[in-house]
Amino acid sequence: MSKLLLRFAFAALMVAVLVGVVMHGSRGSVVASEKVTALPKPAVDEPLASAPGQETAVVAGGCFWGIQAVFQHVKGVVSATSGYSGGSAKTAEYEIVSTGTTNHAESVKIVYDPSKITYGQLLQVFLSVAHDPTQLNRQYPDEGTQYRSVIFYGNDEQKKVADDYIAQLDQAKVFSHKIVTQVVPLKGFYPAEGYHQNYATLHPDNPYIARFDLPKVANLQQMYPQLYRNQ
Numbered sequence: 001m002s003k004l005l006l007r008f009a010f011a012a013l014m015v016a017v018l019v020g021v022v023m024h025g026s027r028g029s030v031v032a033s034e035k036v037t038a039l040p041k042p043a044v045d046e047p048l049a050s051a052p053g054q055e056t057a058v059v060a061g062g063c064f065w066g067i068q069a070v071f072q073h074v075k076g077v078v079s080a081t082s083g084y085s086g087g088s089a090k091t092a093e094y095e096i097v098s099t100g101t102t103n104h105a106e107s108v109k110i111v112y113d114p115s116k117i118t119y120g121q122l123l124q125v126f127l128s129v130a131h132d133p134t135q136l137n138r139q140y141p142d143e144g145t146q147y148r149s150v151i152f153y154g155n156d157e158q159k160k161v162a163d164d165y166i167a168q169l170d171q172a173k174v175f176s177h178k179i180v181t182q183v184v185p186l187k188g189f190y191p192a193e194g195y196h197q198n199y200a201t202l203h204p205d206n207p208y209i210a211r212f213d214l215p216k217v218a219n220l221q222q223m224y225p226q227l228y229r230n231q
Helices: 003-023 027-031 064-071 119-130 156-172 207-223
Strands: 055-061 077-085 105-112 149-153 182-185 189-191
Touching: 055 064, 055 119, 064 077, 064 105, 064 119, 064 207, 105 149, 105 189, 119 156, 119 207, 149 156, 156 182
Parallel strands: 149 182
Antiparallel strands: 055 105, 055 149, 077 105, 077 189
């Protein structure tokens, strides 16, 4: 069975649970119960640009549906696209990536305006509300190397910000376990199939989205209100 079918099967199993939650109160307050950590700002970061422009960041951390949804609600982000990074162009297809044999990770390309948000602030969101950077080769129900935590850097400045920030957080012991996020060079990004794009926005009632992804957006709004936008 494909990973996509497994997600839908999981969603079907969650229906009864979510119905019970709705009957007993706010669904959001229950499904958002996982503890997340508000992170300190990066000690090393690029300054805000003096003029509007566009830069790119690529990250991976579990199912790309939720990562994309989070960054679509971050001020200064121009676009967020689900896709694949780490492997070759010829294997950048969902069914192949889902075998876990391609070296691809489900990734999100973030195009942002560096005059409105810094690369370090994007990583602050990524390492806190977007996913759990201490889970190795998995994120909650999704397991495999295609769900690993990765920062794909595009230049030396991004690498330095990422390496220094991870070291800063590990030294401060803000997580109970060591961060396992890889910091590797970006060799290519391949957009995912159309049906994966904007999936959380288009399917907010999908039980998988309600259980694992909508709480991430809610946590973004609660923890980083200065970075949150509704649309």
